[in-house]
Amino acid sequence: MSSDHSENTVRRHILSVLVQDVEGITARIAALFTRRGYTIISIVSAKTENPGIARFTVVVDASDVVIEQITKQLNKLINVLKVVRLEDDSMVARALMLVKVSANNHNRPQIVDAANIFRARVVDVSPDSVVIEATGSHQKLRALLDVLQPFGIRELIRSGQIALNRGPKIMAPNVRELPQQR
Numbered sequence: 001m002s003s004d005h006s007e008n009t010v011r012r013h014i015l016s017v018l019v020q021d022v023e024g025i026t027a028r029i030a031a032l033f034t035r036r037g038y039t040i041i042s043i044v045s046a047k048t049e050n051p052g053i054a055r056f057t058v059v060v061d062a063s064d065v066v067i068e069q070i071t072k073q074l075n076k077l078i079n080v081l082k083v084v085r086l087e088d089d090s091m092v093a094r095a096l097m098l099v100k101v102s103a104n105n106h107n108r109p110q111i112v113d114a115a116n117i118f119r120a121r122v123v124d125v126s127p128d129s130v131v132i133e134a135t136g137s138h139q140k141l142r143a144l145l146d147v148l149q150p151f152g153i154r155e156l157i158r159s160g161q162i163a164l165n166r167g168p169k170i171m172a173p174n175v176r177e178l179p180q181q182r
Helices: 003-007 025-035 064-076 108-117 138-151
Strands: 011-020 040-047 053-062 080-086 091-102 121-126 129-136 153-158 162-165
Touching: 011 025, 011 064, 011 162, 025 040, 025 053, 025 064, 053 064, 064 080, 080 162, 091 138, 108 121, 108 129, 108 138, 129 138, 138 153
Parallel strands: none
Antiparallel strands: 011 053, 011 080, 040 053, 091 129, 091 153, 091 162, 121 129
């Protein structure tokens, strides 16, 4: 198989982007993807351990060539400090899911057992439903949904993925790039 073919194969990528936490940074990052026609699967932003710094986790289905272009374009944005493409074998990635399942006195124990098997938690119980909270990989959450589907899924919401590199490697910005403390 030629390397050109593998470079053009679309697959899921997770980008971790450190930015200065300034007004409008989310809009600028989203606009970069929109202008170029790239589809964001999920985007999550949150403050980091460094004041004034936020981390975006962006999940994109794209080829390696397109991811290289996206990375270069992100690095050109003024408030972007660092962009890293996280590799599957060297990262920990998780998403959060809340799912409301139809339940009654007869099937509720089965639903709770299913949640326990997946290390999920029951966070709300009513006479006709159960709300389950689960965290994990995309595959784990999909498998849980497959088990719960026969009971009747009433509502579902999933967060985007967040991810960090495994081991001692960190994604620290260069100290000179950090915003000055007032």
